[in-house]
Amino acid sequence: MERLLIDNVRPFDSRRGMLGAPSRIVIDDGRIAEVTSEPRKVDTARRIDGGGRVALPGLIDAHVHVTATMHDLMGQALKPPSLVVAESSRILRDMLQRGFTTVRDAAGADFGLQEAVAKGLFEGPRLYIAGFPISQTGGHADMRPKGARLREMFCTCAGLGLIGAIADGVGEVRRAVREQVRNGANQIKIMAGGGIASPSDPLEGTQFSLDELKAACEEAEAANLYAMAHAYSPRAVTRAVQAGVRSIEHGNLIDAATARVMKTEGAFLVPTLSTYAALADEGERLGWSAQMLGKLASVSACGIESVRLAVAEGVPVVFGTDLLGHMHARQSGEFDLRRPAMSPVQILRSATFTAAQLLREEGRLGELVAGAWADVLLVDGDPTRELSMLARPDEGIRLIVQAGRVVKNALA
Numbered sequence: 001m002e003r004l005l006i007d008n009v010r011p012f013d014s015r016r017g018m019l020g021a022p023s024r025i026v027i028d029d030g031r032i033a034e035v036t037s038e039p040r041k042v043d044t045a046r047r048i049d050g051g052g053r054v055a056l057p058g059l060i061d062a063h064v065h066v067t068a069t070m071h072d073l074m075g076q077a078l079k080p081p082s083l084v085v086a087e088s089s090r091i092l093r094d095m096l097q098r099g100f101t102t103v104r105d106a107a108g109a110d111f112g113l114q115e116a117v118a119k120g121l122f123e124g125p126r127l128y129i130a131g132f133p134i135s136q137t138g139g140h141a142d143m144r145p146k147g148a149r150l151r152e153m154f155c156t157c158a159g160l161g162l163i164g165a166i167a168d169g170v171g172e173v174r175r176a177v178r179e180q181v182r183n184g185a186n187q188i189k190i191m192a193g194g195g196i197a198s199p200s201d202p203l204e205g206t207q208f209s210l211d212e213l214k215a216a217c218e219e220a221e222a223a224n225l226y227a228m229a230h231a232y233s234p235r236a237v238t239r240a241v242q243a244g245v246r247s248i249e250h251g252n253l254i255d256a257a258t259a260r261v262m263k264t265e266g267a268f269l270v271p272t273l274s275t276y277a278a279l280a281d282e283g284e285r286l287g288w289s290a291q292m293l294g295k296l297a298s299v300s301a302c303g304i305e306s307v308r309l310a311v312a313e314g315v316p317v318v319f320g321t322d323l324l325g326h327m328h329a330r331q332s333g334e335f336d337l338r339r340p341a342m343s344p345v346q347i348l349r350s351a352t353f354t355a356a357q358l359l360r361e362e363g364r365l366g367e368l369v370a371g372a373w374a375d376v377l378l379v380d381g382d383p384t385r386e387l388s389m390l391a392r393p394d395e396g397i398r399l400i401v402q403a404g405r406v407v408k409n410a411l412a
């Protein structure tokens, strides 16, 4: 791969949360070789003049479902996997064009899709996969309509849907986690509380016994991985983090005491405000039941408050979106939705450095430092003051480089 020099930029230091001096970024073999303010000559490199623009590390969305090609998860489960993959390739390509060079898939994507992106067969963000989400019977990833039996649909031989591997009891939970590890998961997704899109679980309820939660975390840690847990209520969040869960997904209903427990346990919060905004606009038209819309209303209202509480308690907050189907187009809207609770610098760090910390990839992702993957964005304006260029990336992001490869160049 040719050497690339991105000259005349102001790099964002995502570790410290500030802009650096005018610099040049030297890229070699997909990695950043050097970020330097010394103007010495760089040999045999293709040169891009950044025109004094701000350079950001490639963005990380830590809660996506790249295989959620439609909002109806039951319908999705009945699609042939080949079609799901073909449709996912569009979702992946569009995410990359919004500046997301890495995403953490919160269940659905498998190692085949990850490999397709790594080999360059599909353009898309670098994928961190969870495989199947692990759910108890009647839990958030058990999508069977009430009364339906269909257990065989939900074995882990099923397709690429978001429907879970159902596991009850410590033994089954261990096996389900080990199955995901065997299939190359980078993190383990468990359902630790009620959800909106599932028919039979109350939102404030807890899911899995403490022993089951601990077993899931123990098996993840045994494979040098970690568990991420879907949870809304204080009770569900507290149990999950005390059992060893590393990141709480959504967390809309947390209170200050719960945020304090998260801080003490070293857990991360990954809010996903976009999906509630999207479903509030579209849920009724999409035929969601009154029961689901009721659940939605109760978490939507608390979303931004939970972010505020987490920030106030010093819980590391990470960028996530959780969009389904055609609503993926709203991914960049998350930058606007978080503004009432976070500063532009806090939001930038949540989508770069803090996300890399969550993924245990500091120094490799989310930072413009020597040795990191050469994922670089050049943007118009000053993102430490306002984020419209990321919220509307078509115009605002002028250059996207992923692992040293230019995937968008709209520099004038």
Ligand SMILES: [Zn+2]
Pocket (backbone or CB within 6 Å): 063, 064, 065, 106, 322
């Ligand atoms: Zn999700």
